[in-house]
Amino acid sequence: MNKKTTIYDIARALGITVSTVSRALNNVPTISEGTRQLVLAKAKELNYSVNKIASSLSSGRSNTIGVIVPTMQIHFFAEAVHSIEKELKKHNYSLLLYQSNESYSDEVNGIKTLLEAQVDGIIASLSLETQQITHFQEVIKQGKCLIIFDRTHRDIAAPVVKLNDFEAGYLATKHLIEQGYKKIGFITTNKEIAIFQDRFSGFEAALKEADLPQLDDLIVRGELSIEAGIKGTEQILQSSIQPDAIIGGDDFTAVGIIQALKAAEIAIPATGVIGFANQTFSSFITPALSSIDQQANKMGEECAKLFLKMVKQKNPYEDIEQVVLDPILIKRKSTCRIDK
Amino acid sequence: MNKKTTIYDIARALGITVSTVSRALNNVPTISEGTRQLVLAKAKELNYSVNKIASSLSSGRSNTIGVIVPTMQIHFFAEAVHSIEKELKKHNYSLLLYQSNESYSDEVNGIKTLLEAQVDGIIASLSLETQQITHFQEVIKQGKCLIIFDRTHRDIAAPVVKLNDFEAGYLATKHLIEQGYKKIGFITTNKEIAIFQDRFSGFEAALKEADLPQLDDLIVRGELSIEAGIKGTEQILQSSIQPDAIIGGDDFTAVGIIQALKAAEIAIPATGVIGFANQTFSSFITPALSSIDQQANKMGEECAKLFLKMVKQKNPYEDIEQVVLDPILIKRKSTCRIDK
DNA sequence: TACTTTTATGCAACCGGTTGCAAAATTGTT
DNA sequence: AACAATTTTGCAACCGGTTGCATAAAAGTA
Numbered sequence: 001m002n003k004k005t006t007i008y009d010i011a012r013a014l015g016i017t018v019s020t021v022s023r024a025l026n027n028v029p030t031i032s033e034g035t036r037q038l039v040l041a042k043a044k045e046l047n048y049s050v051n052k053i054a055s056s057l058s059s060g061r062s063n064t065i066g067v068i069v070p071t072m073q074i075h076f077f078a079e080a081v082h083s084i085e086k087e088l089k090k091h092n093y094s095l096l097l098y099q100s101n102e103s104y105s106d107e108v109n110g111i112k113t114l115l116e117a118q119v120d121g122i123i124a125s126l127s128l129e130t131q132q133i134t135h136f137q138e139v140i141k142q143g144k145c146l147i148i149f150d151r152t153h154r155d156i157a158a159p160v161v162k163l164n165d166f167e168a169g170y171l172a173t174k175h176l177i178e179q180g181y182k183k184i185g186f187i188t189t190n191k192e193i194a195i196f197q198d199r200f201s202g203f204e205a206a207l208k209e210a211d212l213p214q215l216d217d218l219i220v221r222g223e224l225s226i227e228a229g230i231k232g233t234e235q236i237l238q239s240s241i242q243p244d245a246i247i248g249g250d251d252f253t254a255v256g257i258i259q260a261l262k263a264a265e266i267a268i269p270a271t272g273v274i275g276f277a278n279q280t281f282s283s284f285i286t287p288a289l290s291s292i293d294q295q296a297n298k299m300g301e302e303c304a305k306l307f308l309k310m311v312k313q314k315n316p317y318e319d320i321e322q323v324v325l326d327p328i329l330i331k332r333k334s335t336c337r338i339d340k
Numbered sequence: 341m342n343k344k345t346t347i348y349d350i351a352r353a354l355g356i357t358v359s360t361v362s363r364a365l366n367n368v369p370t371i372s373e374g375t376r377q378l379v380l381a382k383a384k385e386l387n388y389s390v391n392k393i394a395s396s397l398s399s400g401r402s403n404t405i406g407v408i409v410p411t412m413q414i415h416f417f418a419e420a421v422h423s424i425e426k427e428l429k430k431h432n433y434s435l436l437l438y439q440s441n442e443s444y445s446d447e448v449n450g451i452k453t454l455l456e457a458q459v460d461g462i463i464a465s466l467s468l469e470t471q472q473i474t475h476f477q478e479v480i481k482q483g484k485c486l487i488i489f490d491r492t493h494r495d496i497a498a499p500v501v502k503l504n505d506f507e508a509g510y511l512a513t514k515h516l517i518e519q520g521y522k523k524i525g526f527i528t529t530n531k532e533i534a535i536f537q538d539r540f541s542g543f544e545a546a547l548k549e550a551d552l553p554q555l556d557d558l559i560v561r562g563e564l565s566i567e568a569g570i571k572g573t574e575q576i577l578q579s580s581i582q583p584d585a586i587i588g589g590d591d592f593t594a595v596g597i598i599q600a601l602k603a604a605e606i607a608i609p610a611t612g613v614i615g616f617a618n619q620t621f622s623s624f625i626t627p628a629l630s631s632i633d634q635q636a637n638k639m640g641e642e643c644a645k646l647f648l649k650m651v652k653q654k655n656p657y658e659d660i661e662q663v664v665l666d667p668i669l670i671k672r673k674s675t676c677r678i679d680k
Numbered sequence: 681t682a683c684t685t686t687t688a689t690g691c692a693a694c695c696g697g698t699t700g701c702a703a704a705a706t707t708g709t710t
Numbered sequence: 711a712a713c714a715a716t717t718t719t720g721c722a723a724c725c726g727g728t729t730g731c732a733t734a735a736a737a738g739t740a
């Protein structure tokens with residue numbers, strides 16, 4: 001492979017200047033139609049292809065956006081990244097991907113890397129470990145667009161896209177109550193993460209609204225996983241009160257709940273089970289698991305749109321927008337003992 | 341935000357040249373320890389951060405790799421990308437992500453975009469539509485490292501990382517035979533994609549080896565999906581021969597098979613079911629689905645390693661390597677009527 | 681035809697680093 | 711102390727575009 005052709009080659013071949021060539025290639029209005037065509041033709045002839053690196057350096061815009069997510073192994077994030085990429089691609093942005101692997105130091109490093117790469121903006125969801133947020137403030141300080149989604153942090157003065165998790169918890173609980181369940185358990189995480197706390201608050205609110213007691217024996221705080229769902233359910237079943245429904249902090253936990261109930265020969269949906277996230281598998285496990293959809297795609301889309309809007313503004317942090325998506329209740333067998 | 345500090349600022353502050361600063365920051369051995377320390381200290385003081393764009397332009401290396409996958413919505417690809425990113429990050433490479441969305445023209449565009457971005461290499465898995473491969477040849481022609489994984493194409497003269505899909509089909513079938521299943525059905529795609537064809541060939545080989553007949557009535561070619569699994573199973577059940585096991589072209593199809601068998605009140609694993617991919621959900625549906633693990637993570641890792649190896653060579657296409665991973669049989673309830 | 685406007689192009693600096701080669705500074709040798 | 715060998719640093723070109731400003735060319739007007 002001989003050296004790649006540059007605008008200098010085109011200019012030389014045509015006996016014009018590189019500035020003219022540059023303008024022709026970028027459809028700058030001040031160029032005459034005639035030369036534009038000449039340049040385009042010659043560019044094609046020489047198999048020219050821009051060097052975006054050079055272009056970025058001189059223009060100061062990289063047309064690249066950085067995305068930091070905990071891990072692509074979590075389907076929700078893969079889905080969100082999918083949508084972000086799909087949306088931004090339409091506007092000629094490329095996506096630099098960085099996984100924090102749920103580690104604070106990796107996340108800090110990710111921000112550093114992306115800033116060094118001169119991204120035009122960063123869309124991020126925080127790692128479970130993250131407490132300090134100076135690295136995010138640095139992004140803002142540099143005047144780059146920053147958007148936080150799903151796993152947010154109240155102290156970051158940047159636009160946010162998230163689910164109304166309170167509403168999610170409320171919806172799930174209210175649905176159970178409407179189905180006649182009264183003694184409702186909840187297996188969730190003991191970590192202080194906003195989304196999980198909010199879900200729980202929604203749960204509490206729905207109970208209060210229906211004048212139902214919150215039964216502490218039915219509430220387990222630990223991990224979120226199939227295993228944790230099983231253990232949690234076993235623990236609940238040993239308490240003096242028998243639950244007639246259990247909410248899983250996420251769908252994996254809910255699967256564990258289902259397995260434990262089956263093992264204990266407790267019928268579902270006589271005893272109801274619901275989870276959060278509406279994972280792919282939720283619809284086809286037995287019984288099909290009711291869940292609250294987290295709208296990963298919509299969230300990714302909104303992030304992308306928000307970025308496109310911000311990047312156009314002189315001062316992106318003028319008024320900080322907050323997009324709160326409504327959760328969607330997906331009713332399936334595991335909670336429907338009345339209708340259906 | 342005032343302008344970012346550059347090596348010029350550091351040089352000026354220290355009364356030395358930018359070349360010296362550059363060398364100090366890059367740990368070039370020809371620099372004296374004294375000045376290196378001075379530069380590093382001043383860099384920290386001024387909160388300096390490299391501009392990788394500038395660095396890339398002048399050095400000719402972007403330290404970025406492009407990854408093209410059909411879509412992150414497919415868990416296998418998300419998982420592979422996860423591993424690629426994780427592995428390459430260790431070696432200071434960043435990852436530009438591009439989804440072809442199973443579209444040929446998008447894929448072509450992806451290659452173009454990544455080349456323009458001056459990536460040091462591209463790791464790709466082909467879209468279902470792709471027949472022409474000139475865009476990949478362009479990558480090779482430019483001397484950039486190209487690695488194809490999973491969805492490969494015989495005419496691309498680049499290293500490949502893939503699963504031994506023949507072996508996968510063979511393993512699945514042999515396992516069924518060992519479990520005493522004799523009338524084995526297969527629901528697969530009608531598309532001519534190597535991996536699926538290979539799986540089927542493995543199926544045929546295992547049957548032949550065991551002197552079992554290949555029962556055409558039990559073979560359905562169409563789509564791969566839960567729906568297709570259900571439809572396919574219904575079709576098979578209507579044939580004159582009743583199957584005692586059915587293989588799903590992927591785990592989703594296998595889930596459909598399970599659902600259809602349940603609906604027809606046919607017991608599993610009296611009638612066996614096995615799929616391919618070992619999706620997350622496979623282990624916890626009822627009955628737990630046996631499957632062939634596709635080793636997404638391992639595949640990603642191997643791609644990364646292969647790239648790191650190639651990128652060091654003067655002529656990356658000297659001898660083209662091919663990494664073929666062995667599939668792993670995951671035995672679960674859905675096929676284990678003997679032991680366990 | 682001469683002069684003003686309005687395009688279209690060229691000039692040249694700039695973006696922020698990297699790197700081969702030469703020159704200067706140090707160190708070593710006798 | 712003089713000279714050679716070695717280590718450090720500086721010089722300057724280069725990577726491949728972009729863009730504000732000036733100038734040349736084309737078009738419009740009187």
